[in-house]
Amino acid sequence: MAPPHDRTDPPSIDWSLASEAQLAAALVQCETCTATEPTNAVAWQQRSYFLGRLGRYQDAVASYQKTLALAATDPMVWCNYGTALAAAGWMAEAVNAYDQALALAPDQAKIWVRRGRVLHRLQNYQAAVESYDQALALDPEVGKPGIARASQPIT
Numbered sequence: 001m002a003p004p005h006d007r008t009d010p011p012s013i014d015w016s017l018a019s020e021a022q023l024a025a026a027l028v029q030c031e032t033c034t035a036t037e038p039t040n041a042v043a044w045q046q047r048s049y050f051l052g053r054l055g056r057y058q059d060a061v062a063s064y065q066k067t068l069a070l071a072a073t074d075p076m077v078w079c080n081y082g083t084a085l086a087a088a089g090w091m092a093e094a095v096n097a098y099d100q101a102l103a104l105a106p107d108q109a110k111i112w113v114r115r116g117r118v119l120h121r122l123q124n125y126q127a128a129v130e131s132y133d134q135a136l137a138l139d140p141e142v143g144k145p146g147i148a149r150a151s152q153p154i155t
Helices: 020-036 041-053 057-070 075-087 091-104 109-121 125-138 144-151
Strands: none
Touching (some): 020 041, 041 057, 041 075, 057 075, 075 091, 075 109, 091 109
8 A cells, every 4th residue: 555645656554434543554654754854734734634533633733733834835734633622622713723724725615614513512502604695606515414414503
């Protein structure tokens, strides 16, 4: 299997379905790569992703910060950084990261949905609804189940 950071040879694993052992092995490969190629933004981004998937959210946040030092104009890095921040419990910081992502790519419905979820958790319901509305305006299919749940009254 090619290292997960090698984009010339697509990974043979769907990482969203990977086992913990597969994620841990991929993380080791990324750590080896970032040690030998410290300016490899792709390796840092994948390292950050694997840390998050392994539940090591604070480590993922720190790793995404290093990724951003190399790829500050990549909206998906900002988006995934926001997701790691939210998973670590830093909701206000997550909203700021999503805002950075949206400044770079305002047409990305996925980012609007993630921003809405965090705003909902912060009980900023009006702003959450505005984010969801923006997401649906861009892509009527994105996040429909999550948006529908979030729009239900809380009892």
